[in-house]
Amino acid sequence: MxxxxxVAQAMGELDEDRVMAALTEFVASSPNEAEALSVVNACxxxxxxxxxxxxxxxxxxxxxxxxxxxxxxxxxxxxxxxKGTGSSKVGKIVLGTVQGDIHDIGKNIFKSLVESAGFxxxxxxxxxxxxxxxxxxxxxxxxIVGMSGVLNLATTAMKETIDRLAAAGLxxxxxxxxxxxxxxxxxxxxxxxxxxxxxxxxxxxxxQGWVK
Amino acid sequence: xxxxxxxxxxRVQLYKDAARHKKTSRVLNVANMWNWIVYDSxxxxxxxxxxxxxMEDALFKFQEKYQFDYYNDYGIRNPLRVQSALGHTDYxxxxxxxxxxxxxxxxxxxxxxxxxxxxxxxxxWTKYMPRKYPQANSSESKAMMLNACQEFAQFxxxxxxxxxxxxxxxxxxxxxxxxxPAFVVFYEILFNFIRGIRGLSIDIRQRPEKVKAVCDALxxxxxxxxPTFAAFKAASQHGTxxxxxxxxxxxxxxxxxxxxxxxEVYYWPYLKEVFDFTEQYDKILHIFAEGENSRLYDFYxxxxxxxxxxxxEMDDMFRAKKELGDTVCLCGGMPVDLLYHGxxxxxxxxxxxLIDELAADGGFMFSQNKMVSYPNDCKAENLKxxxxxxxxxxx
Numbered sequence: 001m002x003x004x005x006x007v008a009q010a011m012g013e014l015d016e017d018r019v020m021a022a023l024t025e026f027v028a029s030s031p032n033e034a035e036a037l038s039v040v041n042a043c044x045x046x047x048x049x050x051x052x053x054x055x056x057x058x059x060x061x062x063x064x065x066x067x068x069x070x071x072x073x074x075x076x077x078x079x080x081x082x083k084g085t086g087s088s089k090v091g092k093i094v095l096g097t098v099q100g101d102i103h104d105i106g107k108n109i110f111k112s113l114v115e116s117a118g119f120x121x122x123x124x125x126x127x128x129x130x131x132x133x134x135x136x137x138x139x140x141x142x143x144i145v146g147m148s149g150v151l152n153l154a155t156t157a158m159k160e161t162i163d164r165l166a167a168a169g170l171x172x173x174x175x176x177x178x179x180x181x182x183x184x185x186x187x188x189x190x191x192x193x194x195x196x197x198x199x200x201x202x203x204x205x206x207x208q209g210w211v212k
Numbered sequence: 213x214x215x216x217x218x219x220x221x222x223r224v225q226l227y228k229d230a231a232r233h234k235k236t237s238r239v240l241n242v243a244n245m246w247n248w249i250v251y252d253s254x255x256x257x258x259x260x261x262x263x264x265x266x267m268e269d270a271l272f273k274f275q276e277k278y279q280f281d282y283y284n285d286y287g288i289r290n291p292l293r294v295q296s297a298l299g300h301t302d303y304x305x306x307x308x309x310x311x312x313x314x315x316x317x318x319x320x321x322x323x324x325x326x327x328x329x330x331x332x333x334x335x336x337w338t339k340y341m342p343r344k345y346p347q348a349n350s351s352e353s354k355a356m357m358l359n360a361c362q363e364f365a366q367f368x369x370x371x372x373x374x375x376x377x378x379x380x381x382x383x384x385x386x387x388x389x390x391x392x393p394a395f396v397v398f399y400e401i402l403f404n405f406i407r408g409i410r411g412l413s414i415d416i417r418q419r420p421e422k423v424k425a426v427c428d429a430l431x432x433x434x435x436x437x438x439p440t441f442a443a444f445k446a447a448s449q450h451g452t453x454x455x456x457x458x459x460x461x462x463x464x465x466x467x468x469x470x471x472x473x474x475x476e477v478y479y480w481p482y483l484k485e486v487f488d489f490t491e492q493y494d495k496i497l498h499i500f501a502e503g504e505n506s507r508l509y510d511f512y513x514x515x516x517x518x519x520x521x522x523x524x525e526m527d528d529m530f531r532a533k534k535e536l537g538d539t540v541c542l543c544g545g546m547p548v549d550l551l552y553h554g555x556x557x558x559x560x561x562x563x564x565x566l567i568d569e570l571a572a573d574g575g576f577m578f579s580q581n582k583m584v585s586y587p588n589d590c591k592a593e594n595l596k597x598x599x600x601x602x603x604x605x606x607x
Binding site: 016062066069102103151153155156181187 | 306308309313315410413414416417470471472474503548582585588589
């Protein structure tokens with residue numbers, strides 16, 4: 001049996017060689033679904049460590065981008081073993097970079113961290129019109145909407161999206177978090193979001209607090 | 213003192229004095245104004261970006277209205293016509309939002325590090341160019357290249373002309389970013405033009421020795437067609453140029469993804485060389501540093517006093533003054549959020565606070581804290597009120 005602590009440690013240290021070697025050995029050992037879930041959990045624990053190291057300043061944005069890539073690679077490797085396994089999710093997040101903005105790095109970092117924290121993420125991509133957020137929230141009965149943007153114009157699109165969610169009668173049933181360069185307390189208040197963050201790891205904590 | 217020649221002399225002297233941490237009679241107002249200039253003029257972004265006459269008209273009207281002392285850029289930063297002549301640009305122009313977006317690019321593969329090390333220009337011509345401009349590799353390539361060369365020549369004429377016009381008409385010295393010899397550490401070339409944000413983030417973890425090797429080999433290079441920093445240094449005379457503000461300019465963009473440790477490896481050795489040059493040759497370096505920089509202050513503190521101005525984009529300027537103010541002249545501070553959401557009086561009050569607290573003993577240039585680009589970055593009446601106040605406020 002693969003040592004899950006070592007997987008978590010290697011993931012936290014962003015040591016791709018060790019992560020992939022451990023997972024290759026694990027997949028070759030014909031594991032059962034419970035064992036596969038424990039390895040996924042180990043990868044998620046590693047991502048939590050990465051988030052903590054980011055908050056301490058040890059890791060920075062480039063490391064989080066790499067962590068997202070590594071996590072995706074790890075999950076791809078374990079996926080065949082997980083097939084059919086219904087791991088329970090803690091909540092549903094509809095996520096996207098808002099209309100007019102095509103920056104997706106911050107969104108993708110947040111996505112990889114929040115998925116690791118057990119959320120089911122519906123990623124709408126970039127330059128997302130307000131109605132796409134509205135339609136997806138309605139369709140999946142989301143708990144949270146996450147809107148990202150780097151450009152200052154994103155704040156206008158965030159407000160427009162939240163207004164549309166309200167007009168559709170969905171606003172009271174969801175929490176809204178905004179993230180990216182132009183957001184702060186003033187912007188959060190102005191656009192009508194519930195919370196903001198310029199730090200993906202903190203953003204995840206806020207979302208976790210909402211679904212407790 | 214209102215004729216352009218006198219204004220020019222005054223502005224150059226104020227720049228030098230502020231950079232040298234001397235107390236000045238007033239604070240310089242540096243325009244961190246970008247596509248908002250086009251928005252304010254009433255032109256569509258797509259019109260002005262492709263028509264030098266319209267861009268020039270927008271800039272002249274802007275200066276006559278707001279009367280800045282210096283500009284970072286005169287619509288030069290994004291030479292869309294040159295790129296378009298080669299059949300492609302990485303830019304997406306959105307007139308409705310007055311937005312110019314750029315995709316994260318990647319025109320190199322991990323194995324290309326060795327090619328760059330062996331012969332950088334060969335890599336550019338044989339790999340980078342065909343990947344970025346596939347149409348220029350077709351049967352029409354000769355005509356496209358010729359057209360691109362002509363566009364490039366016209367662009368060069370525009371750059372020279374607009375800088376000169378601002379000197380002659382308004383007494384505004386050449387632009388800080390695009391009218392001054394401008395350099396970046398090679399890491400920035402990888403980040404912005406060749407490998408992209410995602411690719412470089414992966415490479416720093418997967419093949420750090422390769423990234424470091426090309427950074428060591430190419431060190432600091434010109435933004436655009438100018439000489440490398442090494443060649444610029446070799447041709448430099450001692451003393452600062454009294455026809456412009458800074459003697460050289462650097463832009464920091466890719467540092468926004470680097471931890472302090474990574475900055476020390478991929479950035480600092482080459483930046484230190486530039487710092488040392490400014491002291492040795494008595495030059496002034498102006499840096500535009502995007503994002504929040506406080507984790508890097510230990511490096512910035514190494515700047516030789518009186519030789520380095522840093523425009524900090526999203527930093528707490530009052531904290532920056534405490535930590536860096538002894539050595540670095542700071543530039544920036546005026547929040548775009550306030551320029552858009554605040555009242556006229558709130559804006560003036562904040563501008564006064566910035567000047568009172570940051571400029572009392574010299575070492576500060578007033579500017580906006582972000583690149584003002586979109587309609588919701590700024591309200592015209594607030595900008596006008598702030599600029600009128602800053603221009604008339606004596607220290």
